[in-house]
Amino acid sequence: MLPFPHSPESEFALAAVEAGVAICKPIYAGTDRGALKKTDASPVTIADFSVQAVTAAMLADHLPNDMLVAEESSAALREFENGGILQAVTDAFSRHHQPAKAAAVCNWIDRGSGVPGERFWVMDPVDGTKGFLRGGQYVIALALIEAGEIVVSALGCPHLDEQLRPDLDGSGVILLAARGSGAWLRRVDGTAWRRLHVAAQNQPHLARVAHSFEPTHTNHDLLQALLAGLETSVDTIPMDSQAKYAMIAGGTCDLLYRLTSTGRPPGSECIWDHAAGALLVTEAGGCITDLHGEPLDFMQGRTLAANEGVLVSNGTLHAAALEVYRRVTEKAG
Ligand code: AMP
Ligand code: MG
Numbered sequence: 001m002l003p004f005p006h007s008p009e010s011e012f013a014l015a016a017v018e019a020g021v022a023i024c025k026p027i028y029a030g031t032d033r034g035a036l037k038k039t040d041a042s043p044v045t046i047a048d049f050s051v052q053a054v055t056a057a058m059l060a061d062h063l064p065n066d067m068l069v070a071e072e073s074s075a076a077l078r079e080f081e082n083g084g085i086l087q088a089v090t091d092a093f094s095r096h097h098q099p100a101k102a103a104a105v106c107n108w109i110d111r112g113s114g115v116p117g118e119r120f121w122v123m124d125p126v127d128g129t130k131g132f133l134r135g136g137q138y139v140i141a142l143a144l145i146e147a148g149e150i151v152v153s154a155l156g157c158p159h160l161d162e163q164l165r166p167d168l169d170g171s172g173v174i175l176l177a178a179r180g181s182g183a184w185l186r187r188v189d190g191t192a193w194r195r196l197h198v199a200a201q202n203q204p205h206l207a208r209v210a211h212s213f214e215p216t217h218t219n220h221d222l223l224q225a226l227l228a229g230l231e232t233s234v235d236t237i238p239m240d241s242q243a244k245y246a247m248i249a250g251g252t253c254d255l256l257y258r259l260t261s262t263g264r265p266p267g268s269e270c271i272w273d274h275a276a277g278a279l280l281v282t283e284a285g286g287c288i289t290d291l292h293g294e295p296l297d298f299m300q301g302r303t304l305a306a307n308e309g310v311l312v313s314n315g316t317l318h319a320a321a322l323e324v325y326r327r328v329t330e331k332a333g
Contacts, residue, residue, distance in 0.1 A: 003193035004181035017156035020140030051125035070112030128241025245277025
């Protein structure tokens with residue numbers, strides 16, 4: 001059952017992230033998560049490939065005319081030395097969807113190479129792959145974008161409990177949002193949905209600020225300057241993936257500055273790292289813009305090319321957080 005009026009889109013989003021959690025959990029618990037390095041040196045695992053392939057196949061069943069824009073491609077899997085990983089992905093696909101041959105599974109993965117347009121699904125099959133490998137947070141993130149607006153989104157969070165606390169042993173939680181119908185959460189093994197609301201915190205110095213766990217995924221010096229600008233003495237929350245967005249939507253965190261890492265050009269944020277979390281936060285009463293207060297533009301292709309960084313907040317603190325960013329970066333020249 002959905003927490004709001006049924007639609008084929010929200011039913012598909014929920015079913016896909018549920019399948020994603022079911023695929024990831026045994027791979028996480030297994031002895032070999034099958035990590036490969038991509039050309040940009042970031043990791044990808046059996047879980048990333050398997051979730052993307054199953055989602056693409058489920059989309060073809062549920063909404064056959066819809067386009068999928070997803071993070072992974074099968075290129076590395078097709079290389080001879082990665083045959084063992086391809087076999088593991090094929091086994092996972094066959095177990096969680098339907099029996100298939102390796103070549104067909106590669107084709108399903110590559111259905112994610114869709115071009116962003118008027119209507120498309122955007123997916124990060126495992127957001128926070130480094131967290132997945134380290135025993136931190138990771139999420140399965142899926143959203144539908146129509147005419148530049150995010151209209152449905154879902155996050156599968158295998159390592160969060162109902163109170164959005166880290167929990168490696170529980171069933172995990174699912175978050176689901178539809179534009180105008182709120183953001184909702186339930187346990188993966190439960191049936192009762194709870195509506196999410198951001199926290200009412202309006203004091204910048206009391207803001208609970210989340211940031212990437214991986215130091216190379218942010219600009220550490222600028223983050224420290226922003227924390228000083230907020231005059232916050234509250235411990236920050238280092239966390240992988242859009243689990244950070246889940247915490248803001250659920251009121252256990254107030255702010256997230258997503259800063260461009262040193263050496264990366266502005267505008268290089270990938271759409272799948274933000275779309276699903278963005279609707280959850282806004283439907284829970286929060287706010288998301290870039291670091292200059294501009295709306296995120298999901299019509300620029302696979303990256304947020306027209307935006308610099310991302311600011312996510314409980315809404316109440318948004319203007320103050322933008323002002324701190326303006327002051328701190330102006331001073332730094
Ligand atoms: P996080 O879990 O917050 O560290 O974000 C992880 C996601 O952001 C992954 O999908 C990475 O591919 C992506 N990512 C990592 N570093 C950067 C960066 N410097 N700028 C933009 N995206 C990044
Ligand atoms: Mg990602």
